[in-house]
Amino acid sequence: SGKWGRAVAMVREFEKQCGTPIAKLRQVADAMDVEMHAGLASEGGSKLKMLITFVDNLPSGDEKGLFYALDLGGTNFRTLRVHLGGKENGVVNLESEEVSIPPHLMTGCSHELFDFIAEKLAKFVSSEPEEFHPAPGRQRELGFTFSFPVRQTSISSGTLIKWTKGFNIEDAVGEDVVGELTKSFEKIGLDMRVAALVNDTVGTVARARFNNPNVVAGVILGTGTNAAYVESAHAIPKWQGLLPKSGEMVINMEWGNFRSSHLPLTPYDQDLDLESLNPGEQIFEKIISGMYLGDIVRRVLLRMAEEADFFGDTVPPKLKIPFIIRTPDMSAMHHDASSDLNVVGTKLKDLLKINNTSLQMRKLVVELCDIVATRGARLSAAGIFGILKKIGRDTAKGGEKQKSVIALDGGLFEHYTEFRSSLESTLKELLGDEAADTVGVEHSNDGSGIGAALLAASNSQYL
Numbered sequence: 474s475g476k477w478g479r480a481v482a483m484v485r486e487f488e489k490q491c492g493t494p495i496a497k498l499r500q501v502a503d504a505m506d507v508e509m510h511a512g513l514a515s516e517g518g519s520k521l522k523m524l525i526t527f528v529d530n531l532p533s534g535d536e537k538g539l540f541y542a543l544d545l546g547g548t549n550f551r552t553l554r555v556h557l558g559g560k561e562n563g564v565v566n567l568e569s570e571e572v573s574i575p576p577h578l579m580t581g582c583s584h585e586l587f588d589f590i591a592e593k594l595a596k597f598v599s600s601e602p603e604e605f606h607p608a609p610g611r612q613r614e615l616g617f618t619f620s621f622p623v624r625q626t627s628i629s630s631g632t633l634i635k636w637t638k639g640f641n642i643e644d645a646v647g648e649d650v651v652g653e654l655t656k657s658f659e660k661i662g663l664d665m666r667v668a669a670l671v672n673d674t675v676g677t678v679a680r681a682r683f684n685n686p687n688v689v690a691g692v693i694l695g696t697g698t699n700a701a702y703v704e705s706a707h708a709i710p711k712w713q714g715l716l717p718k719s720g721e722m723v724i725n726m727e728w729g730n731f732r733s734s735h736l737p738l739t740p741y742d743q744d745l746d747l748e749s750l751n752p753g754e755q756i757f758e759k760i761i762s763g764m765y766l767g768d769i770v771r772r773v774l775l776r777m778a779e780e781a782d783f784f785g786d787t788v789p790p791k792l793k794i795p796f797i798i799r800t801p802d803m804s805a806m807h808h809d810a811s812s813d814l815n816v817v818g819t820k821l822k823d824l825l826k827i828n829n830t831s832l833q834m835r836k837l838v839v840e841l842c843d844i845v846a847t848r849g850a851r852l853s854a855a856g857i858f859g860i861l862k863k864i865g866r867d868t869a870k871g872g873e874k875q876k877s878v879i880a881l882d883g884g885l886f887e888h889y890t891e892f893r894s895s896l897e898s899t900l901k902e903l904l905g906d907e908a909a910d911t912v913g914v915e916h917s918n919d920g921s922g923i924g925a926a927l928l929a930a931s932n933s934q935y936l
């Protein structure tokens with residue numbers, strides 16, 4: 474019927490708007506490279522903050538001992554105890570507990586959130602056996618992964634620039650997050666020293682370096698997205714301090730806030746942005762990361778329901794609820810390998826109370842998921858290619874085969890197979906055959922936890 478044709482046309486139009494031909498990806502990568510330079514040149518010089526992390530010594534592999542980590546940056550937060558065993562034994566043991574953050578704490582006041590975290594950590598520590606107790610006179614040491622934009626003032630302090638990813642706690646902005654956490658520790662008598670304040674991307678780089686010296690960058694694709702990489706200290710004009718002995722500095726790009734006229738943005742993206750907690754910000758993140766992909770799909774389906782009666786004469790009311798299709802639902806539909814697409818059918822029924830969808834309709838839903846995921850994955854690859862360009866690792870230099878490894882982590886990368894394989898093949902496409910041989914992508918397992926413990930170890934007061 475005409476209505477079906479209209480629905481198909483809407484998907485085609487959307488597909489066109491989301492297009493990421495290789496030439497466009499190269500423009501995006503070039504823009505990323507340009508913005509990186511600008512952000513390193515001066516404070517506020519770019520939408521990319523290019524934050525100095527004070528991590529100028531990455532793990533060597535020799536780190537040993539018992540360290541703690543806190544991982545806060547999405548919907549869950551975790552407490553970890555990590556036993557490091559040096560080159561011979563690697564990560565000997567890891568115990569962790571995961572707690573979901575009550576939504577009211579994500580938009581409440583600062584001390585409520587930090588008190589909650591401190592209490593969970595105190596409980597985690599108090600349940601441990603005697604063998605883990607520190608020797609008399611020694612303190613437990615902690616790496617605090619706090620995955621929001623922070624202006625670091627040292628390896629173990631820094632002020633919150635802004636919230637992202639659905640958090641919005643006004644009185645914390647501008648405060649030293651380690652100071653706030655320490656205050657909450659003191660309130661309940663928890664004797665723990667924060668040895669390192671790290672972004673999850675930096676933890677990811679550190680974690681991957683523990684095993685592989687060729688790691689040059691870390692990228693998170695989870696609830697949000699961000700990247701960090703190892704920069705030459707000479708290439709950071711805005712850095713006023715002494716040059717680190719290593720000659721290197723890890724930079725937290727905060728690439729989620731990247732934007733460029735070359736990004737393929739659609740009216741659906743514009744609406745999502747306008748209705749978000751942080752309009753005008755984190756535009757790259759809003760078309761790539763797990764918090765948003767499912768909602769982009771929902772928005773297109775809603776308009777198809779309104780303008781082409783895609784789900785019949787009435788618009789399914791559930792479809793109007795923001796974030797009702799989460800990215801894990803989207804990936805489950807996208808990965809549906811059954812001949813009748815029954816996973817898609819079940820999802821539409823369970824989430825949206827839409828019954829009796831035809832195979833034709835389900836196929837169109839899968840196509841939508843594919844369009845949204847492919848755009849996100851290919852743009853992520855372009856971002857990575859931009860970093861490689863910036864550090865001169867995008868081409869195979871005459872004969873010498875210097876390896877570069879990009880460490881990736883995050884639930885989106887880990888679980889969304891179609892996204893991951895599209896990212897990996899697009900990066901190869903951008904690099905070309907020869908350079909692709911010198912660049913590897915690896916999953917940095919639990920960078921935000923183990924990486925933070927490693928950085929606590931290398932910044933221990935007992936070294």
Ligand code: ADP
Nearest residue numbers: 547548695696763800801804883884885888889
């Ligand atoms: P965070 O980014 O919150 O620290 P994770 O790295 O675990 O935590 O990422 C969680 C995010 O990953 C979820 O918000 C979701 O968007 C995405 N995700 C988790 N599981 C899947 C899945 N099966 N398919 C697609 N995306 C997923």
Ligand code: MG
Nearest residue numbers: 546673695921
């Ligand atoms: Mg995380």
